[in-house]
Amino acid sequence: MWRITLYQMRKSVGRLIAAGIAIALGTGFVAATLIASNALTRATYDAATASLAQADLVVNSSETRFTWDDLERAAAVDGVAAAAFDTPQWTLVGNAGEQRNVPAVGTNIDSLATYTITKGRAPETVDEIAVPQATADSFKVGIGDSIAVSPGFGYDESNLETKQIVGFTENRNNANIMFGQTAVLTPESLKAITEVDEYVMLGSMMIATSDNANPEQVSEALRASLGSVSVVDRDQAARDTMASLSDGQDVFTAVILAFAGLALIVAALVIANTFQVLVAQRTRTLALLRCTGASRAQLRGSVLLEGAILGFIASVIGIVLSAGLVQAALVVLGNVQDSVPVPQMISLSVSSIVAPIVVGLVVTLLSCLVPAREATRVAPLAALRPLAPPSLKRRAGKVRATLSLLAVLAGGGMLLLGLVSANSNVEIGLLLGVAGGAISFTGLILGAVFWLPPVARGMGRLINRVGPSSRLASANALRNPRRTAATSTALLIGVTLVATMSVGAASARATMANSLDQTFPFDISVTLWDDWDGDESQATEVMWDRLEDLADGTGRVKGIGAAEPTLLTESYVGPDRTNNTRQDAFIVAMEPKAVPDVVNGANGIDQVAPGTVVVSRAFVDGISPSEMKLRDGDQIHLGSDTSGPEVTVRVVPGIAKFMLADLSDLQELQSQSRGQVSYNVIARLNGTVNAMDVRQAIYDEQPAMITVTSPAAERAMYDTVINTILAVIVGLLAVAVIIAMIGVANTLSLSVIERRRESATLRAVGLSRRQLRRMLAIEGMFIAAVGAIVGLALGLIYGWMGSSIALGSFVDPALVVPWRDFGLVLLVTLAAGLLASVLPARGAVKTPPVAALADE
Amino acid sequence: MHNANQPHLAHRPAVAARSLSKVYGSGEGTVKALDGVDVDFAEGQFTAIMGPSGSGKSTLMHVLAGLDNATSGSAFIGQTEVTTLKDNALTDLRRHRIGFVFQSFNLLPMFTAEQNILMPLDLAGQKVDRAWFDTLTATLGLTDRLSHLPSQLSGGQQQRVAIARALISKPEVVFADEPTGNLDTRSGVEVLSFLRRSVRELGRTIIMVTHDPAAASYADRVVLLADGKIAGNIDQPTPDAVLSGLDALRNLDDVPTTTGSQPHVSGEVAR
Structure with missing residues (x-):
C-alpha cells in the first residue's frame, strides 16, 4: 500500500499542493501565533521590566x-x-x-x-x-x-x-x-x-x-x-506589573492564549474541509482499488498515510514560512518604531515548533478519517459506475443536531449568566462569558449544516432578481447545501472572530483606558517643595500663592492643556470601628470644576464639599483587610492621626484610586501640622505632545524647587503596546479569513469539475463565456458573502455581549457597530470570493461546449 | 453522392456544408473525422444523419452547429458562415438561431421544468412569448409537469422538456444528438413523434444524429455518412430501407478494396 499511496500522491500532486497550502497556512498560522506571542510577551515583559534592568x-x-x-x-x-x-x-x-x-x-x-x-x-x-x-x-x-x-x-x-x-x-x-x-x-x-x-x-x-x-x-x-x-x-515581576496594569487579571496572557486556541480551531476546520474535498475527489479510485483486492483496512491506512505525509510536509513548510515572516516583521518593527523594545530575534521554543506540527498532523489525520471511512464504505462494484453527483438529500445525524442545539443553549445560557453576574463580579462574568461564547459558537458551527443552508437560500432569493447569471450562481451554490455550508463555515469562523474582535477592540480599548486611567490618573505632576523658612503661621498662605504662580507658569508651557494647583496628603485615620487605624491613600483637593480638566476617571466631583470626601467603589475595593473598608457615611480624619479635620465619606461608582477632598479641609490640615500636605500642580497634556519634552520645558521655565513626574510618557508606552497587540490580533485573524478563501476556491473548483457537462450544456443553449465567468464569480462571492454576513452578525452579537460583560460594571457600554471595519471585512471577503473564482472559471471557460454532447 | 449534393428544390437550405473537413491529432495519429463533406439540409425538413460508429456523424453535427471548429471548408446556418464566427457571435447564434437536444437530456437539476425550458430566453435576456410557450408545452404534454424538478420526471418527460427548451427561442434549426439513446422504446417513439410534429405543424427544421434505423425512419430524409464522407441519401426512409442502406455501408467497410464504386442508395427505395 505504501507504493500505491506514493503513486497516488504523485498522480494527484496538483490537488495535494492545494490542500498542502491550506495545511501549511493553518499550521503556519498556529506557529506564527505561538512565535509571535513569544515575541510579544517578551516585548511587553521587556517594556514592563525596563526599569528593572537585567536584575x-x-x-x-x-x-x-x-x-x-x-x-x-x-x-x-x-x-x-x-x-x-x-x-x-x-x-x-x-x-x-x-x-x-x-x-x-x-x-x-x-x-x-x-x-x-x-x-x-x-x-x-x-x-x-x-x-x-x-x-x-x-x-x-x-x-x-x-x-x-x-x-x-x-x-x-x-x-x-x-x-x-x-x-x-x-x-x-x-x-x-x-x-x-x-x-x-x-x-x-x-x-x-x-x-x-x-x-x-x-x-x-x-x-x-x-x-x-x-x-x-x-x-x-x-x-x-x-x-x-x-x-x-x-x-514574574513583569507578569505582576502587567497583571496590576490590567486590574488584577493577566489579560495579556489570557488574550494570547485564547487567540492561539481560536487559531487552532480555524486551522482545523479549514484543513478538514480541504482534505475532505481532496479525498472525495478520489473516492472512485479508492473503490477501484477495492475491486482489485485491497482490504478496507489497507485503504483506510493508505488514506491516513497520505494525510500524515502531506500533513507533516505542509506543517514543516508552514512553520518555516511563519518563522521567517515573524522574523521579518520583527526586523521591520524594530526599525520603524522605538517606543516599544522589540526583540531582535524570534525565540523558537520547542512547543512553538512541535505544537504546530502535531496540530497539522492530528488535524489532517482527523479530517481524513471521515472521508476514508466513506471511501471504504463504497461497494467495490459502485466504483465502476460513473461517479454520481453528491446526493442532495443526505441527512446530517441526529446526534450532531442534538449536540449542537445543546451547545448553543448551554453556551447562550452561560453568556446570559455572565452578563448578569458581571455586575457583581467582573471576573466570574468574563469567565462565564468567554466559556459561554466558545461553547455556543462551537454549537453554531457544529449545527451550521442545519441552519446555514436555509439562511443561504434566503440570501440566494435576494440575488435571484439580478439576472440569469446570478440566478444560476445561487442555484448552483445551493444545490449541495452541505458543501456550501462547510465552506461558508470556515469563512464564518474567521469573519465572526474578526468582527468580534473589531467590536470588542473598541471596548477593550475603553477597558484598558480605564485601567490606565486608574494607574495613571494624571498626565504630569509638578511638586513644589515647601522651603518657606519665614513666619510659620504664614507658611500655608505663602506656599498656596507660590503654588498658584507655579500653576499659571506651568499652564503657559507649550504642550500643557490645563494646570491646576492641588493639595495632596497621603493618609487618613478611621473610621472609629477600626480603632482609628491609619490608612495610606492619596487624598487630593483642588478646585472642583477643574477636576475633569486634569484628572482622569474621577466621579462624584459635585458631592465634594467642606467636610465631605468622595471615594470610588474601586477605591473601597482596594482597601484590605476587608474590615477596614470604608462605607458610605463613615467619619474619618484626614492626615496621620485623629487631630486632623473630620470628614464624611461618600462612596460613588467609579474607578479612581484616590480620595477627593475639599481644598479647605486640606488647608486646615496643613495649618495644623505643616508637612503633612504637599503642594502640587497637576496638569494635562495637549493631545499627542511628547511628555519628555514638556517636562524639560517645565524645568526650564520654573525655579529649582520643583520635581516633575509624568506618567503620561509611561502611559503612552502602554497605549502603544495595547494598540499593537490589538492590531496584531486582528491582522492574524485576517489570515484566518484568507485561509478560508482557499476553501472557497476549493469548493468552486470541485463544483466546476462536477458540473463540466452542465456548464457545456448551458454554453450550448446560449450562455456566453462572459456569463459563465460571471456566474462562477457570483457563486464564489455568494458563498463568501453568506459566510461574511452571517459572521458579521454573529460577531456583532458576541462583541456586544463581550463588551457588556467586561464594561457593564464600570459604565453603560456603548454598543456601536464599527461600520468601517464591517464594510472592510465584507469588501475583502467579496473580493476574495471573486478571486477564488478566477482559476476555476478559467478551466470552465476553456471547456468547449462539445463536451456536453459527448457521452462519458 | 450526386443526390446528396443536389439542393432540394422545394426548400431553401437551412444548413449547408461545403468541403467541410475536420482532422484530429497530427502526424501519424491523424484521424480524418470529416473528409470534404458537401451537404445541404432543407428548411422545414426533419433530416437524420446516420452511419456506423466512427463515421463522423457526431463531428459533422458539432461543426455544423458551431460547437466545434472545422479544419477546412465551411459550414452555413442560413446565410451565416459559422466556421468563421468568434465565440461571442457563436453564443449569439446558439441563443437565437439554433436549438439542441442531447442524448442525456442535460437538464439543470436545480431548476424546474419551466425554468429549464425558459433558460435560453433567460440567458439571452429575452421576453417570453407566452402563446408559444403554451403551444409548446401543450403539444409536448408538459402542462402538468412545469413545476417539477428534472429528478421528478421520467426520461421521456425530461427529453420533452429538453425539446421544448430547444424550441422556445424559435430557432432556425434544432440539432438532436441521439435524442432517443437513453429512452425506452415507448418514450423514444413519443419523442420522435413530437420531433416530426414540430417539423410538420410548427414548421421547424431538425437535424438528428442517430444510429437507430427505427428512429431515422421518422425523418423526411436520411443522410448516410461513412469514413467522414457522405455515403448516401434516403428520402422518405423506412426502417428497412435505412437498414439496407447501413448494411451496404458495412459491406463497404468490410471490403475496402472496392473504393471508387461506392454503393449508392438512392431515395427511390420504396417506403
Missing part, C-alpha cells in the same frame, strides 16, 4: 518601605553581587548659581543598569558622575568638567558635593521614563547624597546574583535577612 531577582516590600539600610543588608546577603533601588532619587545638579532637578540612579553594575553610556564611561568612584547630555549641555560643561550635586529637596550649600563628569547617559529601553533621563552615581555616593533626610524608598530592590549562586537560595536568604518581603524573578 536576577526583584525584592518588593509588602508593608514597610525600604531604607538605605535595607539595601545594604540585601547587598551583604550571600550570593548577591549587587543591589540597587529600581526608582531613581531626585538630586539637584548644577553649580552654586543654578541647579536643576535630575533623577539619579546609584549603580554602576551593568546588569542593574537602566541606562546606557553614550559617551565616556560609568562612574567608578564617589567623586565621579555620569549625566544626561542635555543636563551637561544646559550648564555648558562636558566630560572631564566638574558639576555640583546635592539632595533633590531643600537646597543646602553645606551639602553640595562636586563631582567630575566621566560620561553621558541615556535611559535604556524607556526605563524610568516617568522620571526622565537619569544621572548615574556609584551606590555609595547616591546614598551619601540622598540619605541625609532619612528618605524612604517607594520602589523595589533590584538584585544581581553572583555567577554561581542559586537564585532559590539567594531568595531564601534575602527573605530571612529583610523580613516581610517578596522575592521574585524578573519575569
Whole structure:
C-alpha cells in the first residue's frame, strides 16, 4: 500500500499542493501565533521590566518601605553581587548659581543598569558622575568638567558635593521614563547624597546574583535577612506589573492564549474541509482499488498515510514560512518604531515548533478519517459506475443536531449568566462569558449544516432578481447545501472572530483606558517643595500663592492643556470601628470644576464639599483587610492621626484610586501640622505632545524647587503596546479569513469539475463565456458573502455581549457597530470570493461546449 | 453522392456544408473525422444523419452547429458562415438561431421544468412569448409537469422538456444528438413523434444524429455518412430501407478494396 499511496500522491500532486497550502497556512498560522506571542510577551515583559534592568531577582516590600539600610543588608546577603533601588532619587545638579532637578540612579553594575553610556564611561568612584547630555549641555560643561550635586529637596550649600563628569547617559529601553533621563552615581555616593533626610524608598530592590549562586537560595536568604518581603524573578515581576496594569487579571496572557486556541480551531476546520474535498475527489479510485483486492483496512491506512505525509510536509513548510515572516516583521518593527523594545530575534521554543506540527498532523489525520471511512464504505462494484453527483438529500445525524442545539443553549445560557453576574463580579462574568461564547459558537458551527443552508437560500432569493447569471450562481451554490455550508463555515469562523474582535477592540480599548486611567490618573505632576523658612503661621498662605504662580507658569508651557494647583496628603485615620487605624491613600483637593480638566476617571466631583470626601467603589475595593473598608457615611480624619479635620465619606461608582477632598479641609490640615500636605500642580497634556519634552520645558521655565513626574510618557508606552497587540490580533485573524478563501476556491473548483457537462450544456443553449465567468464569480462571492454576513452578525452579537460583560460594571457600554471595519471585512471577503473564482472559471471557460454532447 | 449534393428544390437550405473537413491529432495519429463533406439540409425538413460508429456523424453535427471548429471548408446556418464566427457571435447564434437536444437530456437539476425550458430566453435576456410557450408545452404534454424538478420526471418527460427548451427561442434549426439513446422504446417513439410534429405543424427544421434505423425512419430524409464522407441519401426512409442502406455501408467497410464504386442508395427505395 505504501507504493500505491506514493503513486497516488504523485498522480494527484496538483490537488495535494492545494490542500498542502491550506495545511501549511493553518499550521503556519498556529506557529506564527505561538512565535509571535513569544515575541510579544517578551516585548511587553521587556517594556514592563525596563526599569528593572537585567536584575536576577526583584525584592518588593509588602508593608514597610525600604531604607538605605535595607539595601545594604540585601547587598551583604550571600550570593548577591549587587543591589540597587529600581526608582531613581531626585538630586539637584548644577553649580552654586543654578541647579536643576535630575533623577539619579546609584549603580554602576551593568546588569542593574537602566541606562546606557553614550559617551565616556560609568562612574567608578564617589567623586565621579555620569549625566544626561542635555543636563551637561544646559550648564555648558562636558566630560572631564566638574558639576555640583546635592539632595533633590531643600537646597543646602553645606551639602553640595562636586563631582567630575566621566560620561553621558541615556535611559535604556524607556526605563524610568516617568522620571526622565537619569544621572548615574556609584551606590555609595547616591546614598551619601540622598540619605541625609532619612528618605524612604517607594520602589523595589533590584538584585544581581553572583555567577554561581542559586537564585532559590539567594531568595531564601534575602527573605530571612529583610523580613516581610517578596522575592521574585524578573519575569514574574513583569507578569505582576502587567497583571496590576490590567486590574488584577493577566489579560495579556489570557488574550494570547485564547487567540492561539481560536487559531487552532480555524486551522482545523479549514484543513478538514480541504482534505475532505481532496479525498472525495478520489473516492472512485479508492473503490477501484477495492475491486482489485485491497482490504478496507489497507485503504483506510493508505488514506491516513497520505494525510500524515502531506500533513507533516505542509506543517514543516508552514512553520518555516511563519518563522521567517515573524522574523521579518520583527526586523521591520524594530526599525520603524522605538517606543516599544522589540526583540531582535524570534525565540523558537520547542512547543512553538512541535505544537504546530502535531496540530497539522492530528488535524489532517482527523479530517481524513471521515472521508476514508466513506471511501471504504463504497461497494467495490459502485466504483465502476460513473461517479454520481453528491446526493442532495443526505441527512446530517441526529446526534450532531442534538449536540449542537445543546451547545448553543448551554453556551447562550452561560453568556446570559455572565452578563448578569458581571455586575457583581467582573471576573466570574468574563469567565462565564468567554466559556459561554466558545461553547455556543462551537454549537453554531457544529449545527451550521442545519441552519446555514436555509439562511443561504434566503440570501440566494435576494440575488435571484439580478439576472440569469446570478440566478444560476445561487442555484448552483445551493444545490449541495452541505458543501456550501462547510465552506461558508470556515469563512464564518474567521469573519465572526474578526468582527468580534473589531467590536470588542473598541471596548477593550475603553477597558484598558480605564485601567490606565486608574494607574495613571494624571498626565504630569509638578511638586513644589515647601522651603518657606519665614513666619510659620504664614507658611500655608505663602506656599498656596507660590503654588498658584507655579500653576499659571506651568499652564503657559507649550504642550500643557490645563494646570491646576492641588493639595495632596497621603493618609487618613478611621473610621472609629477600626480603632482609628491609619490608612495610606492619596487624598487630593483642588478646585472642583477643574477636576475633569486634569484628572482622569474621577466621579462624584459635585458631592465634594467642606467636610465631605468622595471615594470610588474601586477605591473601597482596594482597601484590605476587608474590615477596614470604608462605607458610605463613615467619619474619618484626614492626615496621620485623629487631630486632623473630620470628614464624611461618600462612596460613588467609579474607578479612581484616590480620595477627593475639599481644598479647605486640606488647608486646615496643613495649618495644623505643616508637612503633612504637599503642594502640587497637576496638569494635562495637549493631545499627542511628547511628555519628555514638556517636562524639560517645565524645568526650564520654573525655579529649582520643583520635581516633575509624568506618567503620561509611561502611559503612552502602554497605549502603544495595547494598540499593537490589538492590531496584531486582528491582522492574524485576517489570515484566518484568507485561509478560508482557499476553501472557497476549493469548493468552486470541485463544483466546476462536477458540473463540466452542465456548464457545456448551458454554453450550448446560449450562455456566453462572459456569463459563465460571471456566474462562477457570483457563486464564489455568494458563498463568501453568506459566510461574511452571517459572521458579521454573529460577531456583532458576541462583541456586544463581550463588551457588556467586561464594561457593564464600570459604565453603560456603548454598543456601536464599527461600520468601517464591517464594510472592510465584507469588501475583502467579496473580493476574495471573486478571486477564488478566477482559476476555476478559467478551466470552465476553456471547456468547449462539445463536451456536453459527448457521452462519458 | 450526386443526390446528396443536389439542393432540394422545394426548400431553401437551412444548413449547408461545403468541403467541410475536420482532422484530429497530427502526424501519424491523424484521424480524418470529416473528409470534404458537401451537404445541404432543407428548411422545414426533419433530416437524420446516420452511419456506423466512427463515421463522423457526431463531428459533422458539432461543426455544423458551431460547437466545434472545422479544419477546412465551411459550414452555413442560413446565410451565416459559422466556421468563421468568434465565440461571442457563436453564443449569439446558439441563443437565437439554433436549438439542441442531447442524448442525456442535460437538464439543470436545480431548476424546474419551466425554468429549464425558459433558460435560453433567460440567458439571452429575452421576453417570453407566452402563446408559444403554451403551444409548446401543450403539444409536448408538459402542462402538468412545469413545476417539477428534472429528478421528478421520467426520461421521456425530461427529453420533452429538453425539446421544448430547444424550441422556445424559435430557432432556425434544432440539432438532436441521439435524442432517443437513453429512452425506452415507448418514450423514444413519443419523442420522435413530437420531433416530426414540430417539423410538420410548427414548421421547424431538425437535424438528428442517430444510429437507430427505427428512429431515422421518422425523418423526411436520411443522410448516410461513412469514413467522414457522405455515403448516401434516403428520402422518405423506412426502417428497412435505412437498414439496407447501413448494411451496404458495412459491406463497404468490410471490403475496402472496392473504393471508387461506392454503393449508392438512392431515395427511390420504396417506403
